[in-house]
Amino acid sequence: GAVVSQHPSWVICKSGTSVKIECRSLDFQATTMFWYRQFPKQSLMLMATSNEGSKATYEQGVEKDKFLINHASLTLSTLTVTSAHPEDSSFYICSAREKTGQYYEQYFGPGTRLTVT
Amino acid sequence: DAKTTQPTSMDCAEGRAANLPCNHSTISGNEYVYWYRQIHSQGPQYIIHGLKNNETNEMASLIITEDRKSSTLILPHATLRDTAVYYCIVRVDRVGYNQGGKLIFGQGTELSVKP
Numbered sequence: 533g534a535v536v537s538q539h540p541s542w543v544i545c546k547s548g549t550s551v552k553i554e555c556r557s558l559d560f561q562a563t564t565m566f567w568y569r570q571f572p573k574q575s576l577m578l579m580a581t582s583n584e585g586s587k588a589t590y591e592q593g594v595e596k597d598k599f600l601i602n603h604a605s606l607t608l609s610t611l612t613v614t615s616a617h618p619e620d621s622s623f624y625i626c627s628a629r630e631k632t633g634q635y636y637e638q639y640f641g642p643g644t645r646l647t648v649t
Numbered sequence: 650d651a652k653t654t655q656p657t658s659m660d661c662a663e664g665r666a667a668n669l670p671c672n673h674s675t676i677s678g679n680e681y682v683y684w685y686r687q688i689h690s691q692g693p694q695y696i697i698h699g700l701k702n703n704e705t706n707e708m709a710s711l712i713i714t715e716d717r718k719s720s721t722l723i724l725p726h727a728t729l730r731d732t733a734v735y736y737c738i739v740r741v742d743r744v745g746y747n748q749g750g751k752l753i754f755g756q757g758t759e760l761s762v763k764p
Contacts, residue, residue: 536692566751575736576693576754625692627752638752640685640692 534560536628538641545616545648552612553644555626561606562628567599570623570643582609616648653737658759661731667724669758671737674718679741682713683752684722686733693736693754696722727762734759 535558545551555565564583568576580601582588588601598620600612609628613620625643629636654672661667673682681700685693697704697711699720704711710723724731736757740750 538692568754575734575756576687578751578753581751623690627692639695642692643690645690 534558534628534630534637534639536562536626536639536641538624538626538644540644541642542645543647545646547617547648548615550612550614551616551646552610553624553626553646555609555611555628555641557607557628557630557639560628560630562609563606563631564629565603565609566627566629566638567601567609567611568625568627570625576625579611613646616646618648621646621648653739653755655735655737655755655758657756658761660761660763661724661727663729663762663764664726667727667731667760667762669722669724669735669737669760670719671722672719673737673739676717676739680739680750681741682711682717682720683738683740684709684711685736685738685752685754686731687736687757688730688733696735727760729762729764732760732762 537556539554566581567579569579570576578591579594580588580590582601582603584603584606590596598614603609623643623645626641629638681698683698684696687693697706697709699711713720734757736754738752
């Protein structure tokens, strides 16, 4: 199957700083990318959906000014956590969707563990 | 997208078949049933999906009831490496239908394969 990479795989930052997470589709063009967040012992929660070249659509309750998403190309999306606080510590997972004929295939990255101290 | 209901946890003996049920009684005609799994601290891994016919691939089999209100994922010979959380999701798949549905994860079933 297609591969989605994330960088970094883990990051530790100080409270008040910003952190950028990259998501890349390595061997396909992703018309749409998704960002999820997962707290310990919980399921994945969809944060936002982004289409290449347009603004991201955020799920209810997700602060768009805090979680900045940029989808500048068909193979790259970035999530920036601005002014991070300890409660933002979580596992962030991106997913990329490829249109194959009349259907969609969706692939997930390995995740990025963010710890805010 | 329709919601799903899965048991919270299940155990399975190594080498035996693991049968994971999922209820999706409000599924609509253009929604597919997808199964993903997540091994601890990794991203979800696609397993299989289907619309109304039973499906089989190298990982698993998917049995969908005739009324499509429930399905069962079967891992024919479970190994210790199959220990994971298994998610059943229903969503629109086809291009043109609201650009395809979003994958919304429920709580899933935590499968423990024991020696």
